[in-house]
Amino acid sequence: MVIVTHSPSLSDRERRQRAWDVAAGVVDPEIPVLTIADLGVLREVAIRDGGVEVAITPTYSGCPAMNMIALEIELALEREGFGKPKVRTVLSPAWTTDWMSEEGRRKLREYGIAPPEAASSRRALFGVEQVTCPQCGSGDTEVLSEFGSTSCKALWRCKSCREPFDYFKCH
């Protein structure tokens, strides 16, 4: 492995931007088309005392991908010569699907996962969500289970093309 050492002439501001770009390229291990920047999981990158500090926020409290994401950030930054960064988890403000970028929503759809709809229906005890099938675009869909293959997804089925699909649920 080649270790790249940054020239000390780079300003902290430039280093911070480069570190952000490196961290932002880390993908969610469970939805590899999305980067942590697309998801809104990457909250802050700072240069403190010459070292890099990264703040990430969990999607769900028990999301097992968080350890993996933290490790991937460390590896990516070390690989790019930033030394061992400090990755910390912040809880507040709580992550919401509203932070997902438009780019992220498009990538999800193309990957076959329906992106989150407006979060307003979450509070209703028996929510009436309208989810569009990412396969055929039909709105004639039904929920199979509120809990899918990962904490952040529900399992739906399209009544038009008959295909089941994952729905990234509102949070």
Place this chain on the structure above:
Amino acid sequence: MAVASITVSETPLVLYALRRADDALILGHRLSEWCGHAPMLEEDMALANMALDLLGQARELYSYAAKVEAKDNDEDRFAYLRDVRQYRNLLLVEQPNGDFARTIVRQFFYAAFADPYWRAMMSSTDATMAAIAAKSEKESAYHLRHSSEWLIRLGDGTDESQRRAQGAVDDLWSFTGEMFWVDGAERALIEAGVAVDPSSLRPRWLRTISDVMAQATLAMPKSEWMQHGGRSGRHSEHLGHLLSELQSLQRTFPGVTW
């Protein structure tokens, strides 16, 4: 057991965080016992997902308790190295899974309480508790919807599912009063705006319960006698068995990691 239990300095805030953490850990552990045994694949995933949410909440709360206590304890030591009498969870959450109806009723009683509880806690004057609540509240909303839908399906289902659901409601009812119980230590935190006063949530809880039970064609229990003890470490015989499984590895091989 090869490792001695830890001692905990239970200041009011440490105790408060541990009580909530223990609820989440023990209920999460119970739900995880269904993994591979649920009546259908979707439910297997749903119960495991909820267990994961609860485990995540427990970890945040234990870590905060450790930070406040500022001794050598951490989330793992709280979970793995306390005895039954040191656990502070509700008696409700330690009750065995029984059949699927019993698991759903237990979940429903707890989620109908936890959902408004976390929402109220979001206004806590304690920033960490408020942040943990803001995450947990989103998850509990899904847990409540899940168990409500199942309770209606079971209660308003076949004769057998109705009989089993009603039996579980009647059996578990006496454990619901403890959710609204408060002692002196907690009272002081409530007055300081750190803790939520659970008694203020009781009317709302009762309304959720009676609305869903009516849709499920289930009868509200008449009994008003309530069982207490879990919050002060006096548990049913079931918790010891649960902990012996949960803790066996760490007690046998101290500090072992993957």
